[in-house]
Amino acid sequence: MNILVTGANGYVGRALAQRLCALPGLPGYGTPATITLCDLTMDEPPADLRVRVVTGSFADPSVLAAITDPAPDLVFHLACVASGRAEEQFELGLQVNLAGSLQLLEHLRRQGKSPGLIFTSSIAVFGAPLPDRVDDDTPTAPALSYGAHKLSMEILLADYTRRGFLRARSVRLPGIxxxxxxxxxxxxxxxxxxxxxxxxxxxxxxxxxxxxxxxLMSRQCCIDNLLHAAWLAAQPVGDRTAWTLPxxxxxxxxxxxxxxxxxxxxxxxxxxxxxxxxxxxxxxxxxxLFTPAADAEGFRHxxxxxxxxxxxxxxx
CATH class of the missing domain: 3.90.25.10 (UDP-galactose 4-epimerase, domain 1)
Structure with a gap:
């Protein structure tokens, strides 16, 4: 099976790549044959013969073609333009977080493999100011472009999953x-x-x-939760495809x-x-913060x- 990680040179991406290389296999997927790592630059990728490094923006059509050949069975989509930068550089945030991500989804749809896809969303989908408590029924109301991008992708991924194009699971990360x-x-x-x-x-x-x-959550705990989301993506879809993590x-x-x-x-x-x-x-x-849906699915802080x-x- 083939794995793709976008944003692989980020703080979470580097640790995820190392963990993937150390695992004998992923439940529901088997043993990785290739692990493709994509980011604008790549510092000291894992020394593993299965690792392919593709540098550049995943939103660039030529890079997108390279990172999806061979077609992935599992995608960890971590790449994004973060909160403050997306607010200050609106066009860049829109191009990467929304337009680029949609291009990735469409490319995967056309390949026809219905891969698992783990999307790192954000608590920014709730906006500000927050209510007296946040739980599974709290309405989303982004107050930043970054939060709007993340929520838009959650909705699109749920629809692509409903139609069988992908098997997506979105996790709203706290501060890592x-x-x-x-x-x-x-x-x-x-x-x-x-x-x-x-x-x-x-x-x-x-x-x-x-x-x-x-x-807050540690990076180690975050990686545990991303891998758990990957396992969930190999299971039949239930009532939810997006969770606010504990x-x-x-x-x-x-x-x-x-x-x-x-x-x-x-x-x-x-x-x-x-x-x-x-x-x-x-x-x-x-x-x-109360996260009974995520708790019931096995996510942990x-x-x-x-x-x-x-x-x-x-x-x-």
Missing amino acids: VPRPPAPNGAWSAFSSTLIRALTVGEPCTLPVGPQATLW ALRVSVQDIVQAFDERGDGQAGTRVRYAPEPAIEVQFGSQPP DGSLAALLDRAAQTP
Whole structure:
């Protein structure tokens, strides 16, 4: 079987590629024959003879043709223009997140293999300000172009799945931490900045206040959930094709206090707060989260803040 990963040089994509190479096979699919990795650049891809690297934008027709030959049996579609950048560069966000993704779907449809497709959606589909709680019945109301792109793709993927063109499963990711410093325009990156800085005892400045509340997940847990979504894509489709993933809800102060307890007690002195209202309302005011549909399907969060920080400390 053939696997395609778009956005394979990103923080999640690199770890997913490594995990795919380490697995003897994927339940419901078998042993990978080729693992095609696509991104604008590719830094140190896995040293595995099954790995094919294609550099360029998946939205480019020539790149799209290359990454779908051989035709994939399973696609992890991670590539996107992130929140802040999509807001500031509207045409680029539209071209990649929506037009490019639709071209990918159409190409897969025409190949006629009905592959499994795992789409990384986002909690940005809920918009801002959020209600007092978010659950499976919370209406989607994107307040950013990025969220609108993600929701549009969820709807299209559900329709392509209904018609048998694909077997798609969309997962709405919370903040995945700790992302490395990168100019990808993600406005939610401050949570990674905080954890990364306190892990090494460095100062940092945050665009939110200490009481800001966040939904977080470690990269390891994220990969576990993506692979679980792939297994679900090999099963008969049920009532849902999109899930809000369970996540730990913690405040910035909770994280700082956890580092104080783990270290020299000086974590609080290393953090400076310079709140930016647009970022705080969109990514720092996250209410209690209830995800019974995802829980019932077997998706999981890290279990505790201590476990998440332990995993974060092990992340290269």
